[in-house]
Amino acid sequence: MKNANPLNLKNRTWPASPHEDARFAGEGIKKFLQLRAEYEKSAFVGEGHVQVRRLGPAAFVRPIPAGESAVTALVRYKSGKIYGGTSGKRAHLFFYDPTPDADVVVDIGVVGENMRITALVADERIYGAAESGDEGFLFSYSPCEVLMKDLDVAGKGMREIFDSPVEDQMFHSIVDPCHSAGKIEILTRIPKAEGVADLVIDAQRKIIHGLTSKSGSFFSYSISSKTFSLKGRVDSIREFSRKLAIDSSGTVYGAASCGHIFKYSPDADRLESTSFVVPSLKGREAYNRVDSWAVDEQDGVLYGGTIDGILFEFNPPAGKIRSIGKPIDQMRVRALAVGNDGRVFGVGGEPGKCCHLFVYEPGEHQLRDLGVLLATMETPWYGYEIDCAVTGRDGEIYFGETGRIGHLFIYFPPIARRAPAVNGCS
Amino acid sequence: MKFEAILFDHLPIHDTCWSLITGVDGMLYIGVCGEMTGGLSAFIASYDPHQHKVDYHVEVADVLGISPDSGEAAQAKVHYSLVTDHEGILYGATHCTGAPLGDWMWRPWNCWTHPVKHFRASGLVAYDPRKKTVLFTDWLMPHEGTRCMAISNKRRKLYGISYPRNHFFVYHLETHQLSDLGCIGSVNPQCIFLDHEEHAYTTDDYGNIIRCNGDRDELEDMNVQIPHASFRNGFHNVPYDVAPAPDGESVYGVTWTFGERLFSYNFKKNKLVDFGKAYGGEVDEWFHIINSHVGGLVFGPDDRLYFTANIPAAGGKSTPHLVVFNPDDGRREIIAEITYNGKPADHISRAAADFDGNLYFAEVGNRPTKLFKYAGAARKSGTGKVMRCWG
Numbered sequence: 001m002k003n004a005n006p007l008n009l010k011n012r013t014w015p016a017s018p019h020e021d022a023r024f025a026g027e028g029i030k031k032f033l034q035l036r037a038e039y040e041k042s043a044f045v046g047e048g049h050v051q052v053r054r055l056g057p058a059a060f061v062r063p064i065p066a067g068e069s070a071v072t073a074l075v076r077y078k079s080g081k082i083y084g085g086t087s088g089k090r091a092h093l094f095f096y097d098p099t100p101d102a103d104v105v106v107d108i109g110v111v112g113e114n115m116r117i118t119a120l121v122a123d124e125r126i127y128g129a130a131e132s133g134d135e136g137f138l139f140s141y142s143p144c145e146v147l148m149k150d151l152d153v154a155g156k157g158m159r160e161i162f163d164s165p166v167e168d169q170m171f172h173s174i175v176d177p178c179h180s181a182g183k184i185e186i187l188t189r190i191p192k193a194e195g196v197a198d199l200v201i202d203a204q205r206k207i208i209h210g211l212t213s214k215s216g217s218f219f220s221y222s223i224s225s226k227t228f229s230l231k232g233r234v235d236s237i238r239e240f241s242r243k244l245a246i247d248s249s250g251t252v253y254g255a256a257s258c259g260h261i262f263k264y265s266p267d268a269d270r271l272e273s274t275s276f277v278v279p280s281l282k283g284r285e286a287y288n289r290v291d292s293w294a295v296d297e298q299d300g301v302l303y304g305g306t307i308d309g310i311l312f313e314f315n316p317p318a319g320k321i322r323s324i325g326k327p328i329d330q331m332r333v334r335a336l337a338v339g340n341d342g343r344v345f346g347v348g349g350e351p352g353k354c355c356h357l358f359v360y361e362p363g364e365h366q367l368r369d370l371g372v373l374l375a376t377m378e379t380p381w382y383g384y385e386i387d388c389a390v391t392g393r394d395g396e397i398y399f400g401e402t403g404r405i406g407h408l409f410i411y412f413p414p415i416a417r418r419a420p421a422v423n424g425c426s
Numbered sequence: 427m428k429f430e431a432i433l434f435d436h437l438p439i440h441d442t443c444w445s446l447i448t449g450v451d452g453m454l455y456i457g458v459c460g461e462m463t464g465g466l467s468a469f470i471a472s473y474d475p476h477q478h479k480v481d482y483h484v485e486v487a488d489v490l491g492i493s494p495d496s497g498e499a500a501q502a503k504v505h506y507s508l509v510t511d512h513e514g515i516l517y518g519a520t521h522c523t524g525a526p527l528g529d530w531m532w533r534p535w536n537c538w539t540h541p542v543k544h545f546r547a548s549g550l551v552a553y554d555p556r557k558k559t560v561l562f563t564d565w566l567m568p569h570e571g572t573r574c575m576a577i578s579n580k581r582r583k584l585y586g587i588s589y590p591r592n593h594f595f596v597y598h599l600e601t602h603q604l605s606d607l608g609c610i611g612s613v614n615p616q617c618i619f620l621d622h623e624e625h626a627y628t629t630d631d632y633g634n635i636i637r638c639n640g641d642r643d644e645l646e647d648m649n650v651q652i653p654h655a656s657f658r659n660g661f662h663n664v665p666y667d668v669a670p671a672p673d674g675e676s677v678y679g680v681t682w683t684f685g686e687r688l689f690s691y692n693f694k695k696n697k698l699v700d701f702g703k704a705y706g707g708e709v710d711e712w713f714h715i716i717n718s719h720v721g722g723l724v725f726g727p728d729d730r731l732y733f734t735a736n737i738p739a740a741g742g743k744s745t746p747h748l749v750v751f752n753p754d755d756g757r758r759e760i761i762a763e764i765t766y767n768g769k770p771a772d773h774i775s776r777a778a779a780d781f782d783g784n785l786y787f788a789e790v791g792n793r794p795t796k797l798f799k800y801a802g803a804a805r806k807s808g809t810g811k812v813m814r815c816w817g
Contacts, residue, residue, distance in 0.1 A: 007469075007482045007483075007485055009436040009437065009482060010436065014438060014439040014463070014466075015439070015463050015464060015465050015466070015527060015528070016463065017439065017462045017463035017530075018462070018463075018530040018531075019462075021530065024530075032530060035531070036530075036531045039531050039533065039536065040531075040533055042536065043533060043535035043536045044535065065647075066608070066609075066610075066645070067608070067645075329539050330539055352568065353538060353539065353569065354534075354535060354538040354539075354569075354591075372535050379612075379631070379661065380612050380613070380631070380661065380662075381612050382590070382591075382612055384591055384609075403608060403609050404607070404608025404609045404610070404645075405608070405609050405610075405611070
């Protein structure tokens with residue numbers, strides 16, 4: 001408690017406002033107005049194009065409610081549809097159909113209550129991990145494409161047969177809007193009261209690999225035999241990164257304490273330490289974590305982002321790991337995706353602050369902060385909190401927004417202009 | 427002369443009065459702000475209707491410990507975030523838009539993580555005007571301002587909305603703990619209002635009413651949307667100003683610009699009545715929000731609703747006019763254009779009434795910034811004071 005200082009206002013010298021500042025005198029005020037207009041736009045993504053989708057077809061129904069719509073996992077299905085999982089009072093599974101006659105999110109259903117969907121992977125089906133308190137499980141989602149294979153039309157009425165969906169879809173370019181979605185099933189519960197931090201899938205071997213949340217136990221789940229097996233802890237002191245990556249050979253990578261990379265080799269069926277260490281800020285090695293991974297499927301390079309906000313490149317066949325840099329002045333790289341042209345897009349930033357989109361262009365060795373995500377379609381919205389990403393079939397990048405009200409952000413990177421024709425010939 | 431101007435001329439550079447409330451002592455309390463010039467502090471000032479005297483009580487940045495030359499974004503604004511409790515203690519929370527000293531523009535997104543120019547947080551000041559004592563200060567949402575605020579006296583809570591992330595928060599006055607209830611949209615509503623049980627109300631981006639249940643501190647959808655012009659889809663149609671009605675079970679409000687609608691909301695029945703365009707015909711242009719602006723809602727001693735509407739004048743500029751609305755028959759009439767020294771005011775943010783039934787309107791956008799006093803509302807016998815618990 002203190003007395004307010006006596007306010008002696010009469011003898012104050014007050015600062016000048018811009019229109020009274022000599023620098024902006026006369027016509028100079030126009031310069032000020034121009035600078036201000038540029039300044040106001042400069043914080044936001046200004047190259048490419050940004051859109052958002054609510055988590056539901058807003059023309060017909062309400063989206064997934066606030067408090068249930070934080071998008072915490074995304075995966076691309078072979079059809080090009082994007083499947084997503086949410087976290088909150090209820091965890092939903094949804095899909096987004098990017099085709100122009102759909103272009104909306106459909107809420108497939110609720111996976112569980114007071115739950116977080118931590119990861120999604122896909123082959124013929126969608127597989128996911130969910131955790132709630134000290135419990136976790138793996139689930140599968142069979143889209144209509146899969147269910148159609150087992151559809152028995154015998155004994156069904158005409159309308160029933162005609163209405164049978166051949167795929168998950170949203171269709172509203174006709175008089176009767178309709179949508180279809182498949183079936184969610186629990187595959188297995190995680191033993192020893194643990195959740196699941198992350199999943200990757202070895203589509204060739206039909207095996208899902210994962211990491212438990214508390215003890216950091218590496219596990220595998222065979223899709224064909226439906227068996228779950230623990231492979232051991234990735235770190236003896238349980239200091240590990242919650243994210244995994246898998247390369248085209250089926251080798252899984254993750255980070256143990258201090259950012260030491262481990263690997264799981266499927267042929268050897270063994271967890272191994274490696275000599276690779278994820279780059280960190282000096283003195284923060286003990287806190288080092290990999291926040292996100294993305295794989296360039298073209299050349300097999302893995303990109304990772306750390307809790308320090310450092311982007312790095314890990315090339316296992318070449319035996320190299322290198323720091324690319326720190327794209328923004330915040331901690332965390334919360335989401336990463338490699339675009340169709342090899343550029344790496346990511347979102348960094350700390351919870352409660354203001355995330356930025358960044359890009360790494362390997363050809364130019366250029367790392368750039370692109371700014372805050374802001375969209376006006378389908379509704380004006382800022383992307384302050386982003387926690388997952390995936391690349392769409394046509395090279396667009398999807399970002400999952402977390403917080404009380406989550407949206408699906410879609411970033412369309414700019415298309416580079418082709419080089420001018422030489423001597424007028426193309 | 428319909429209006430008497432009350433000038434804050436000891437603050438010659440300050441340019442806006444966003445908050446104006448009536449204290450339990452019958453004084454008018456005002457947040458005097460300086461937005462267009464970097465490095466200013468907001469002030470809490472008062473006007474004594476009987477002594478016709480302006481006093482400057484609190485230099486907000488100073489009591490928050492932010493020196494003008496700190497280089498930080500200025501604590502220059504108390505937006506719709508000045509409230510009083512039943513004991514007469516004032517609570518004011520700062521908003522961000524003012525640049526650091528020497529800078530001529532500032533935006534939160536540009537400076538969120540700037541090591542010097544960032545906005546530290548919304549500063550809360552609790553001030554006892556009788557003892558002229560600052561009881562405590564605190565920091566609310568980090569890096570964000572408070573756009574609007576309400577006080578629950580019986581629950582001893584402040585309800586607020588942050589800018590720019592638009593989070594609804596609850597501040598517990600006894601424990602000084604803040605609960606962030608999360609994002610409610612991308613556009614700040616300009617008002618939180620309370621019902622008789624002191625649950626708090628505001629809207630999402632599309633004007634859908636959200637209630638913060640005061641018992642549980644949870645946000646609930648009320649399945650009611652405040653009205654919007656037929657040519658709009660509801661986006662950005664958030665409440666601009668809301669006044670408590672004398673009936674004790676409803677409020678009257680107006681939406682934020684561009685075809686602004688006047689409505690009443692009965693919180694006991696969860697029922698909304700649309701009174702259509704607040705005043706006049708629809709305006710086709712949307713050049714600037716103050717060309718289509720309604721604010722300064724207050725019930726007069728005659729139980730009629732007074733508000734100001736910017737109405738297009740010759741030359742294209744819209745100027746504020748005082749309008750009175752009769753809730754019994756829905757009729758509106760213009761009382762007068764609001765002018766000072768023959769020049770029209772810019773626009774009006776908030777209004778309040780003193781205990782004698784005089785009405786006051788806070789101006790935004792001119793220097794020196796000022797209130798306009800209107801003494802022409804007739805007193806109706808038996809009319810009681812309606813205290814407003816929000817900014």
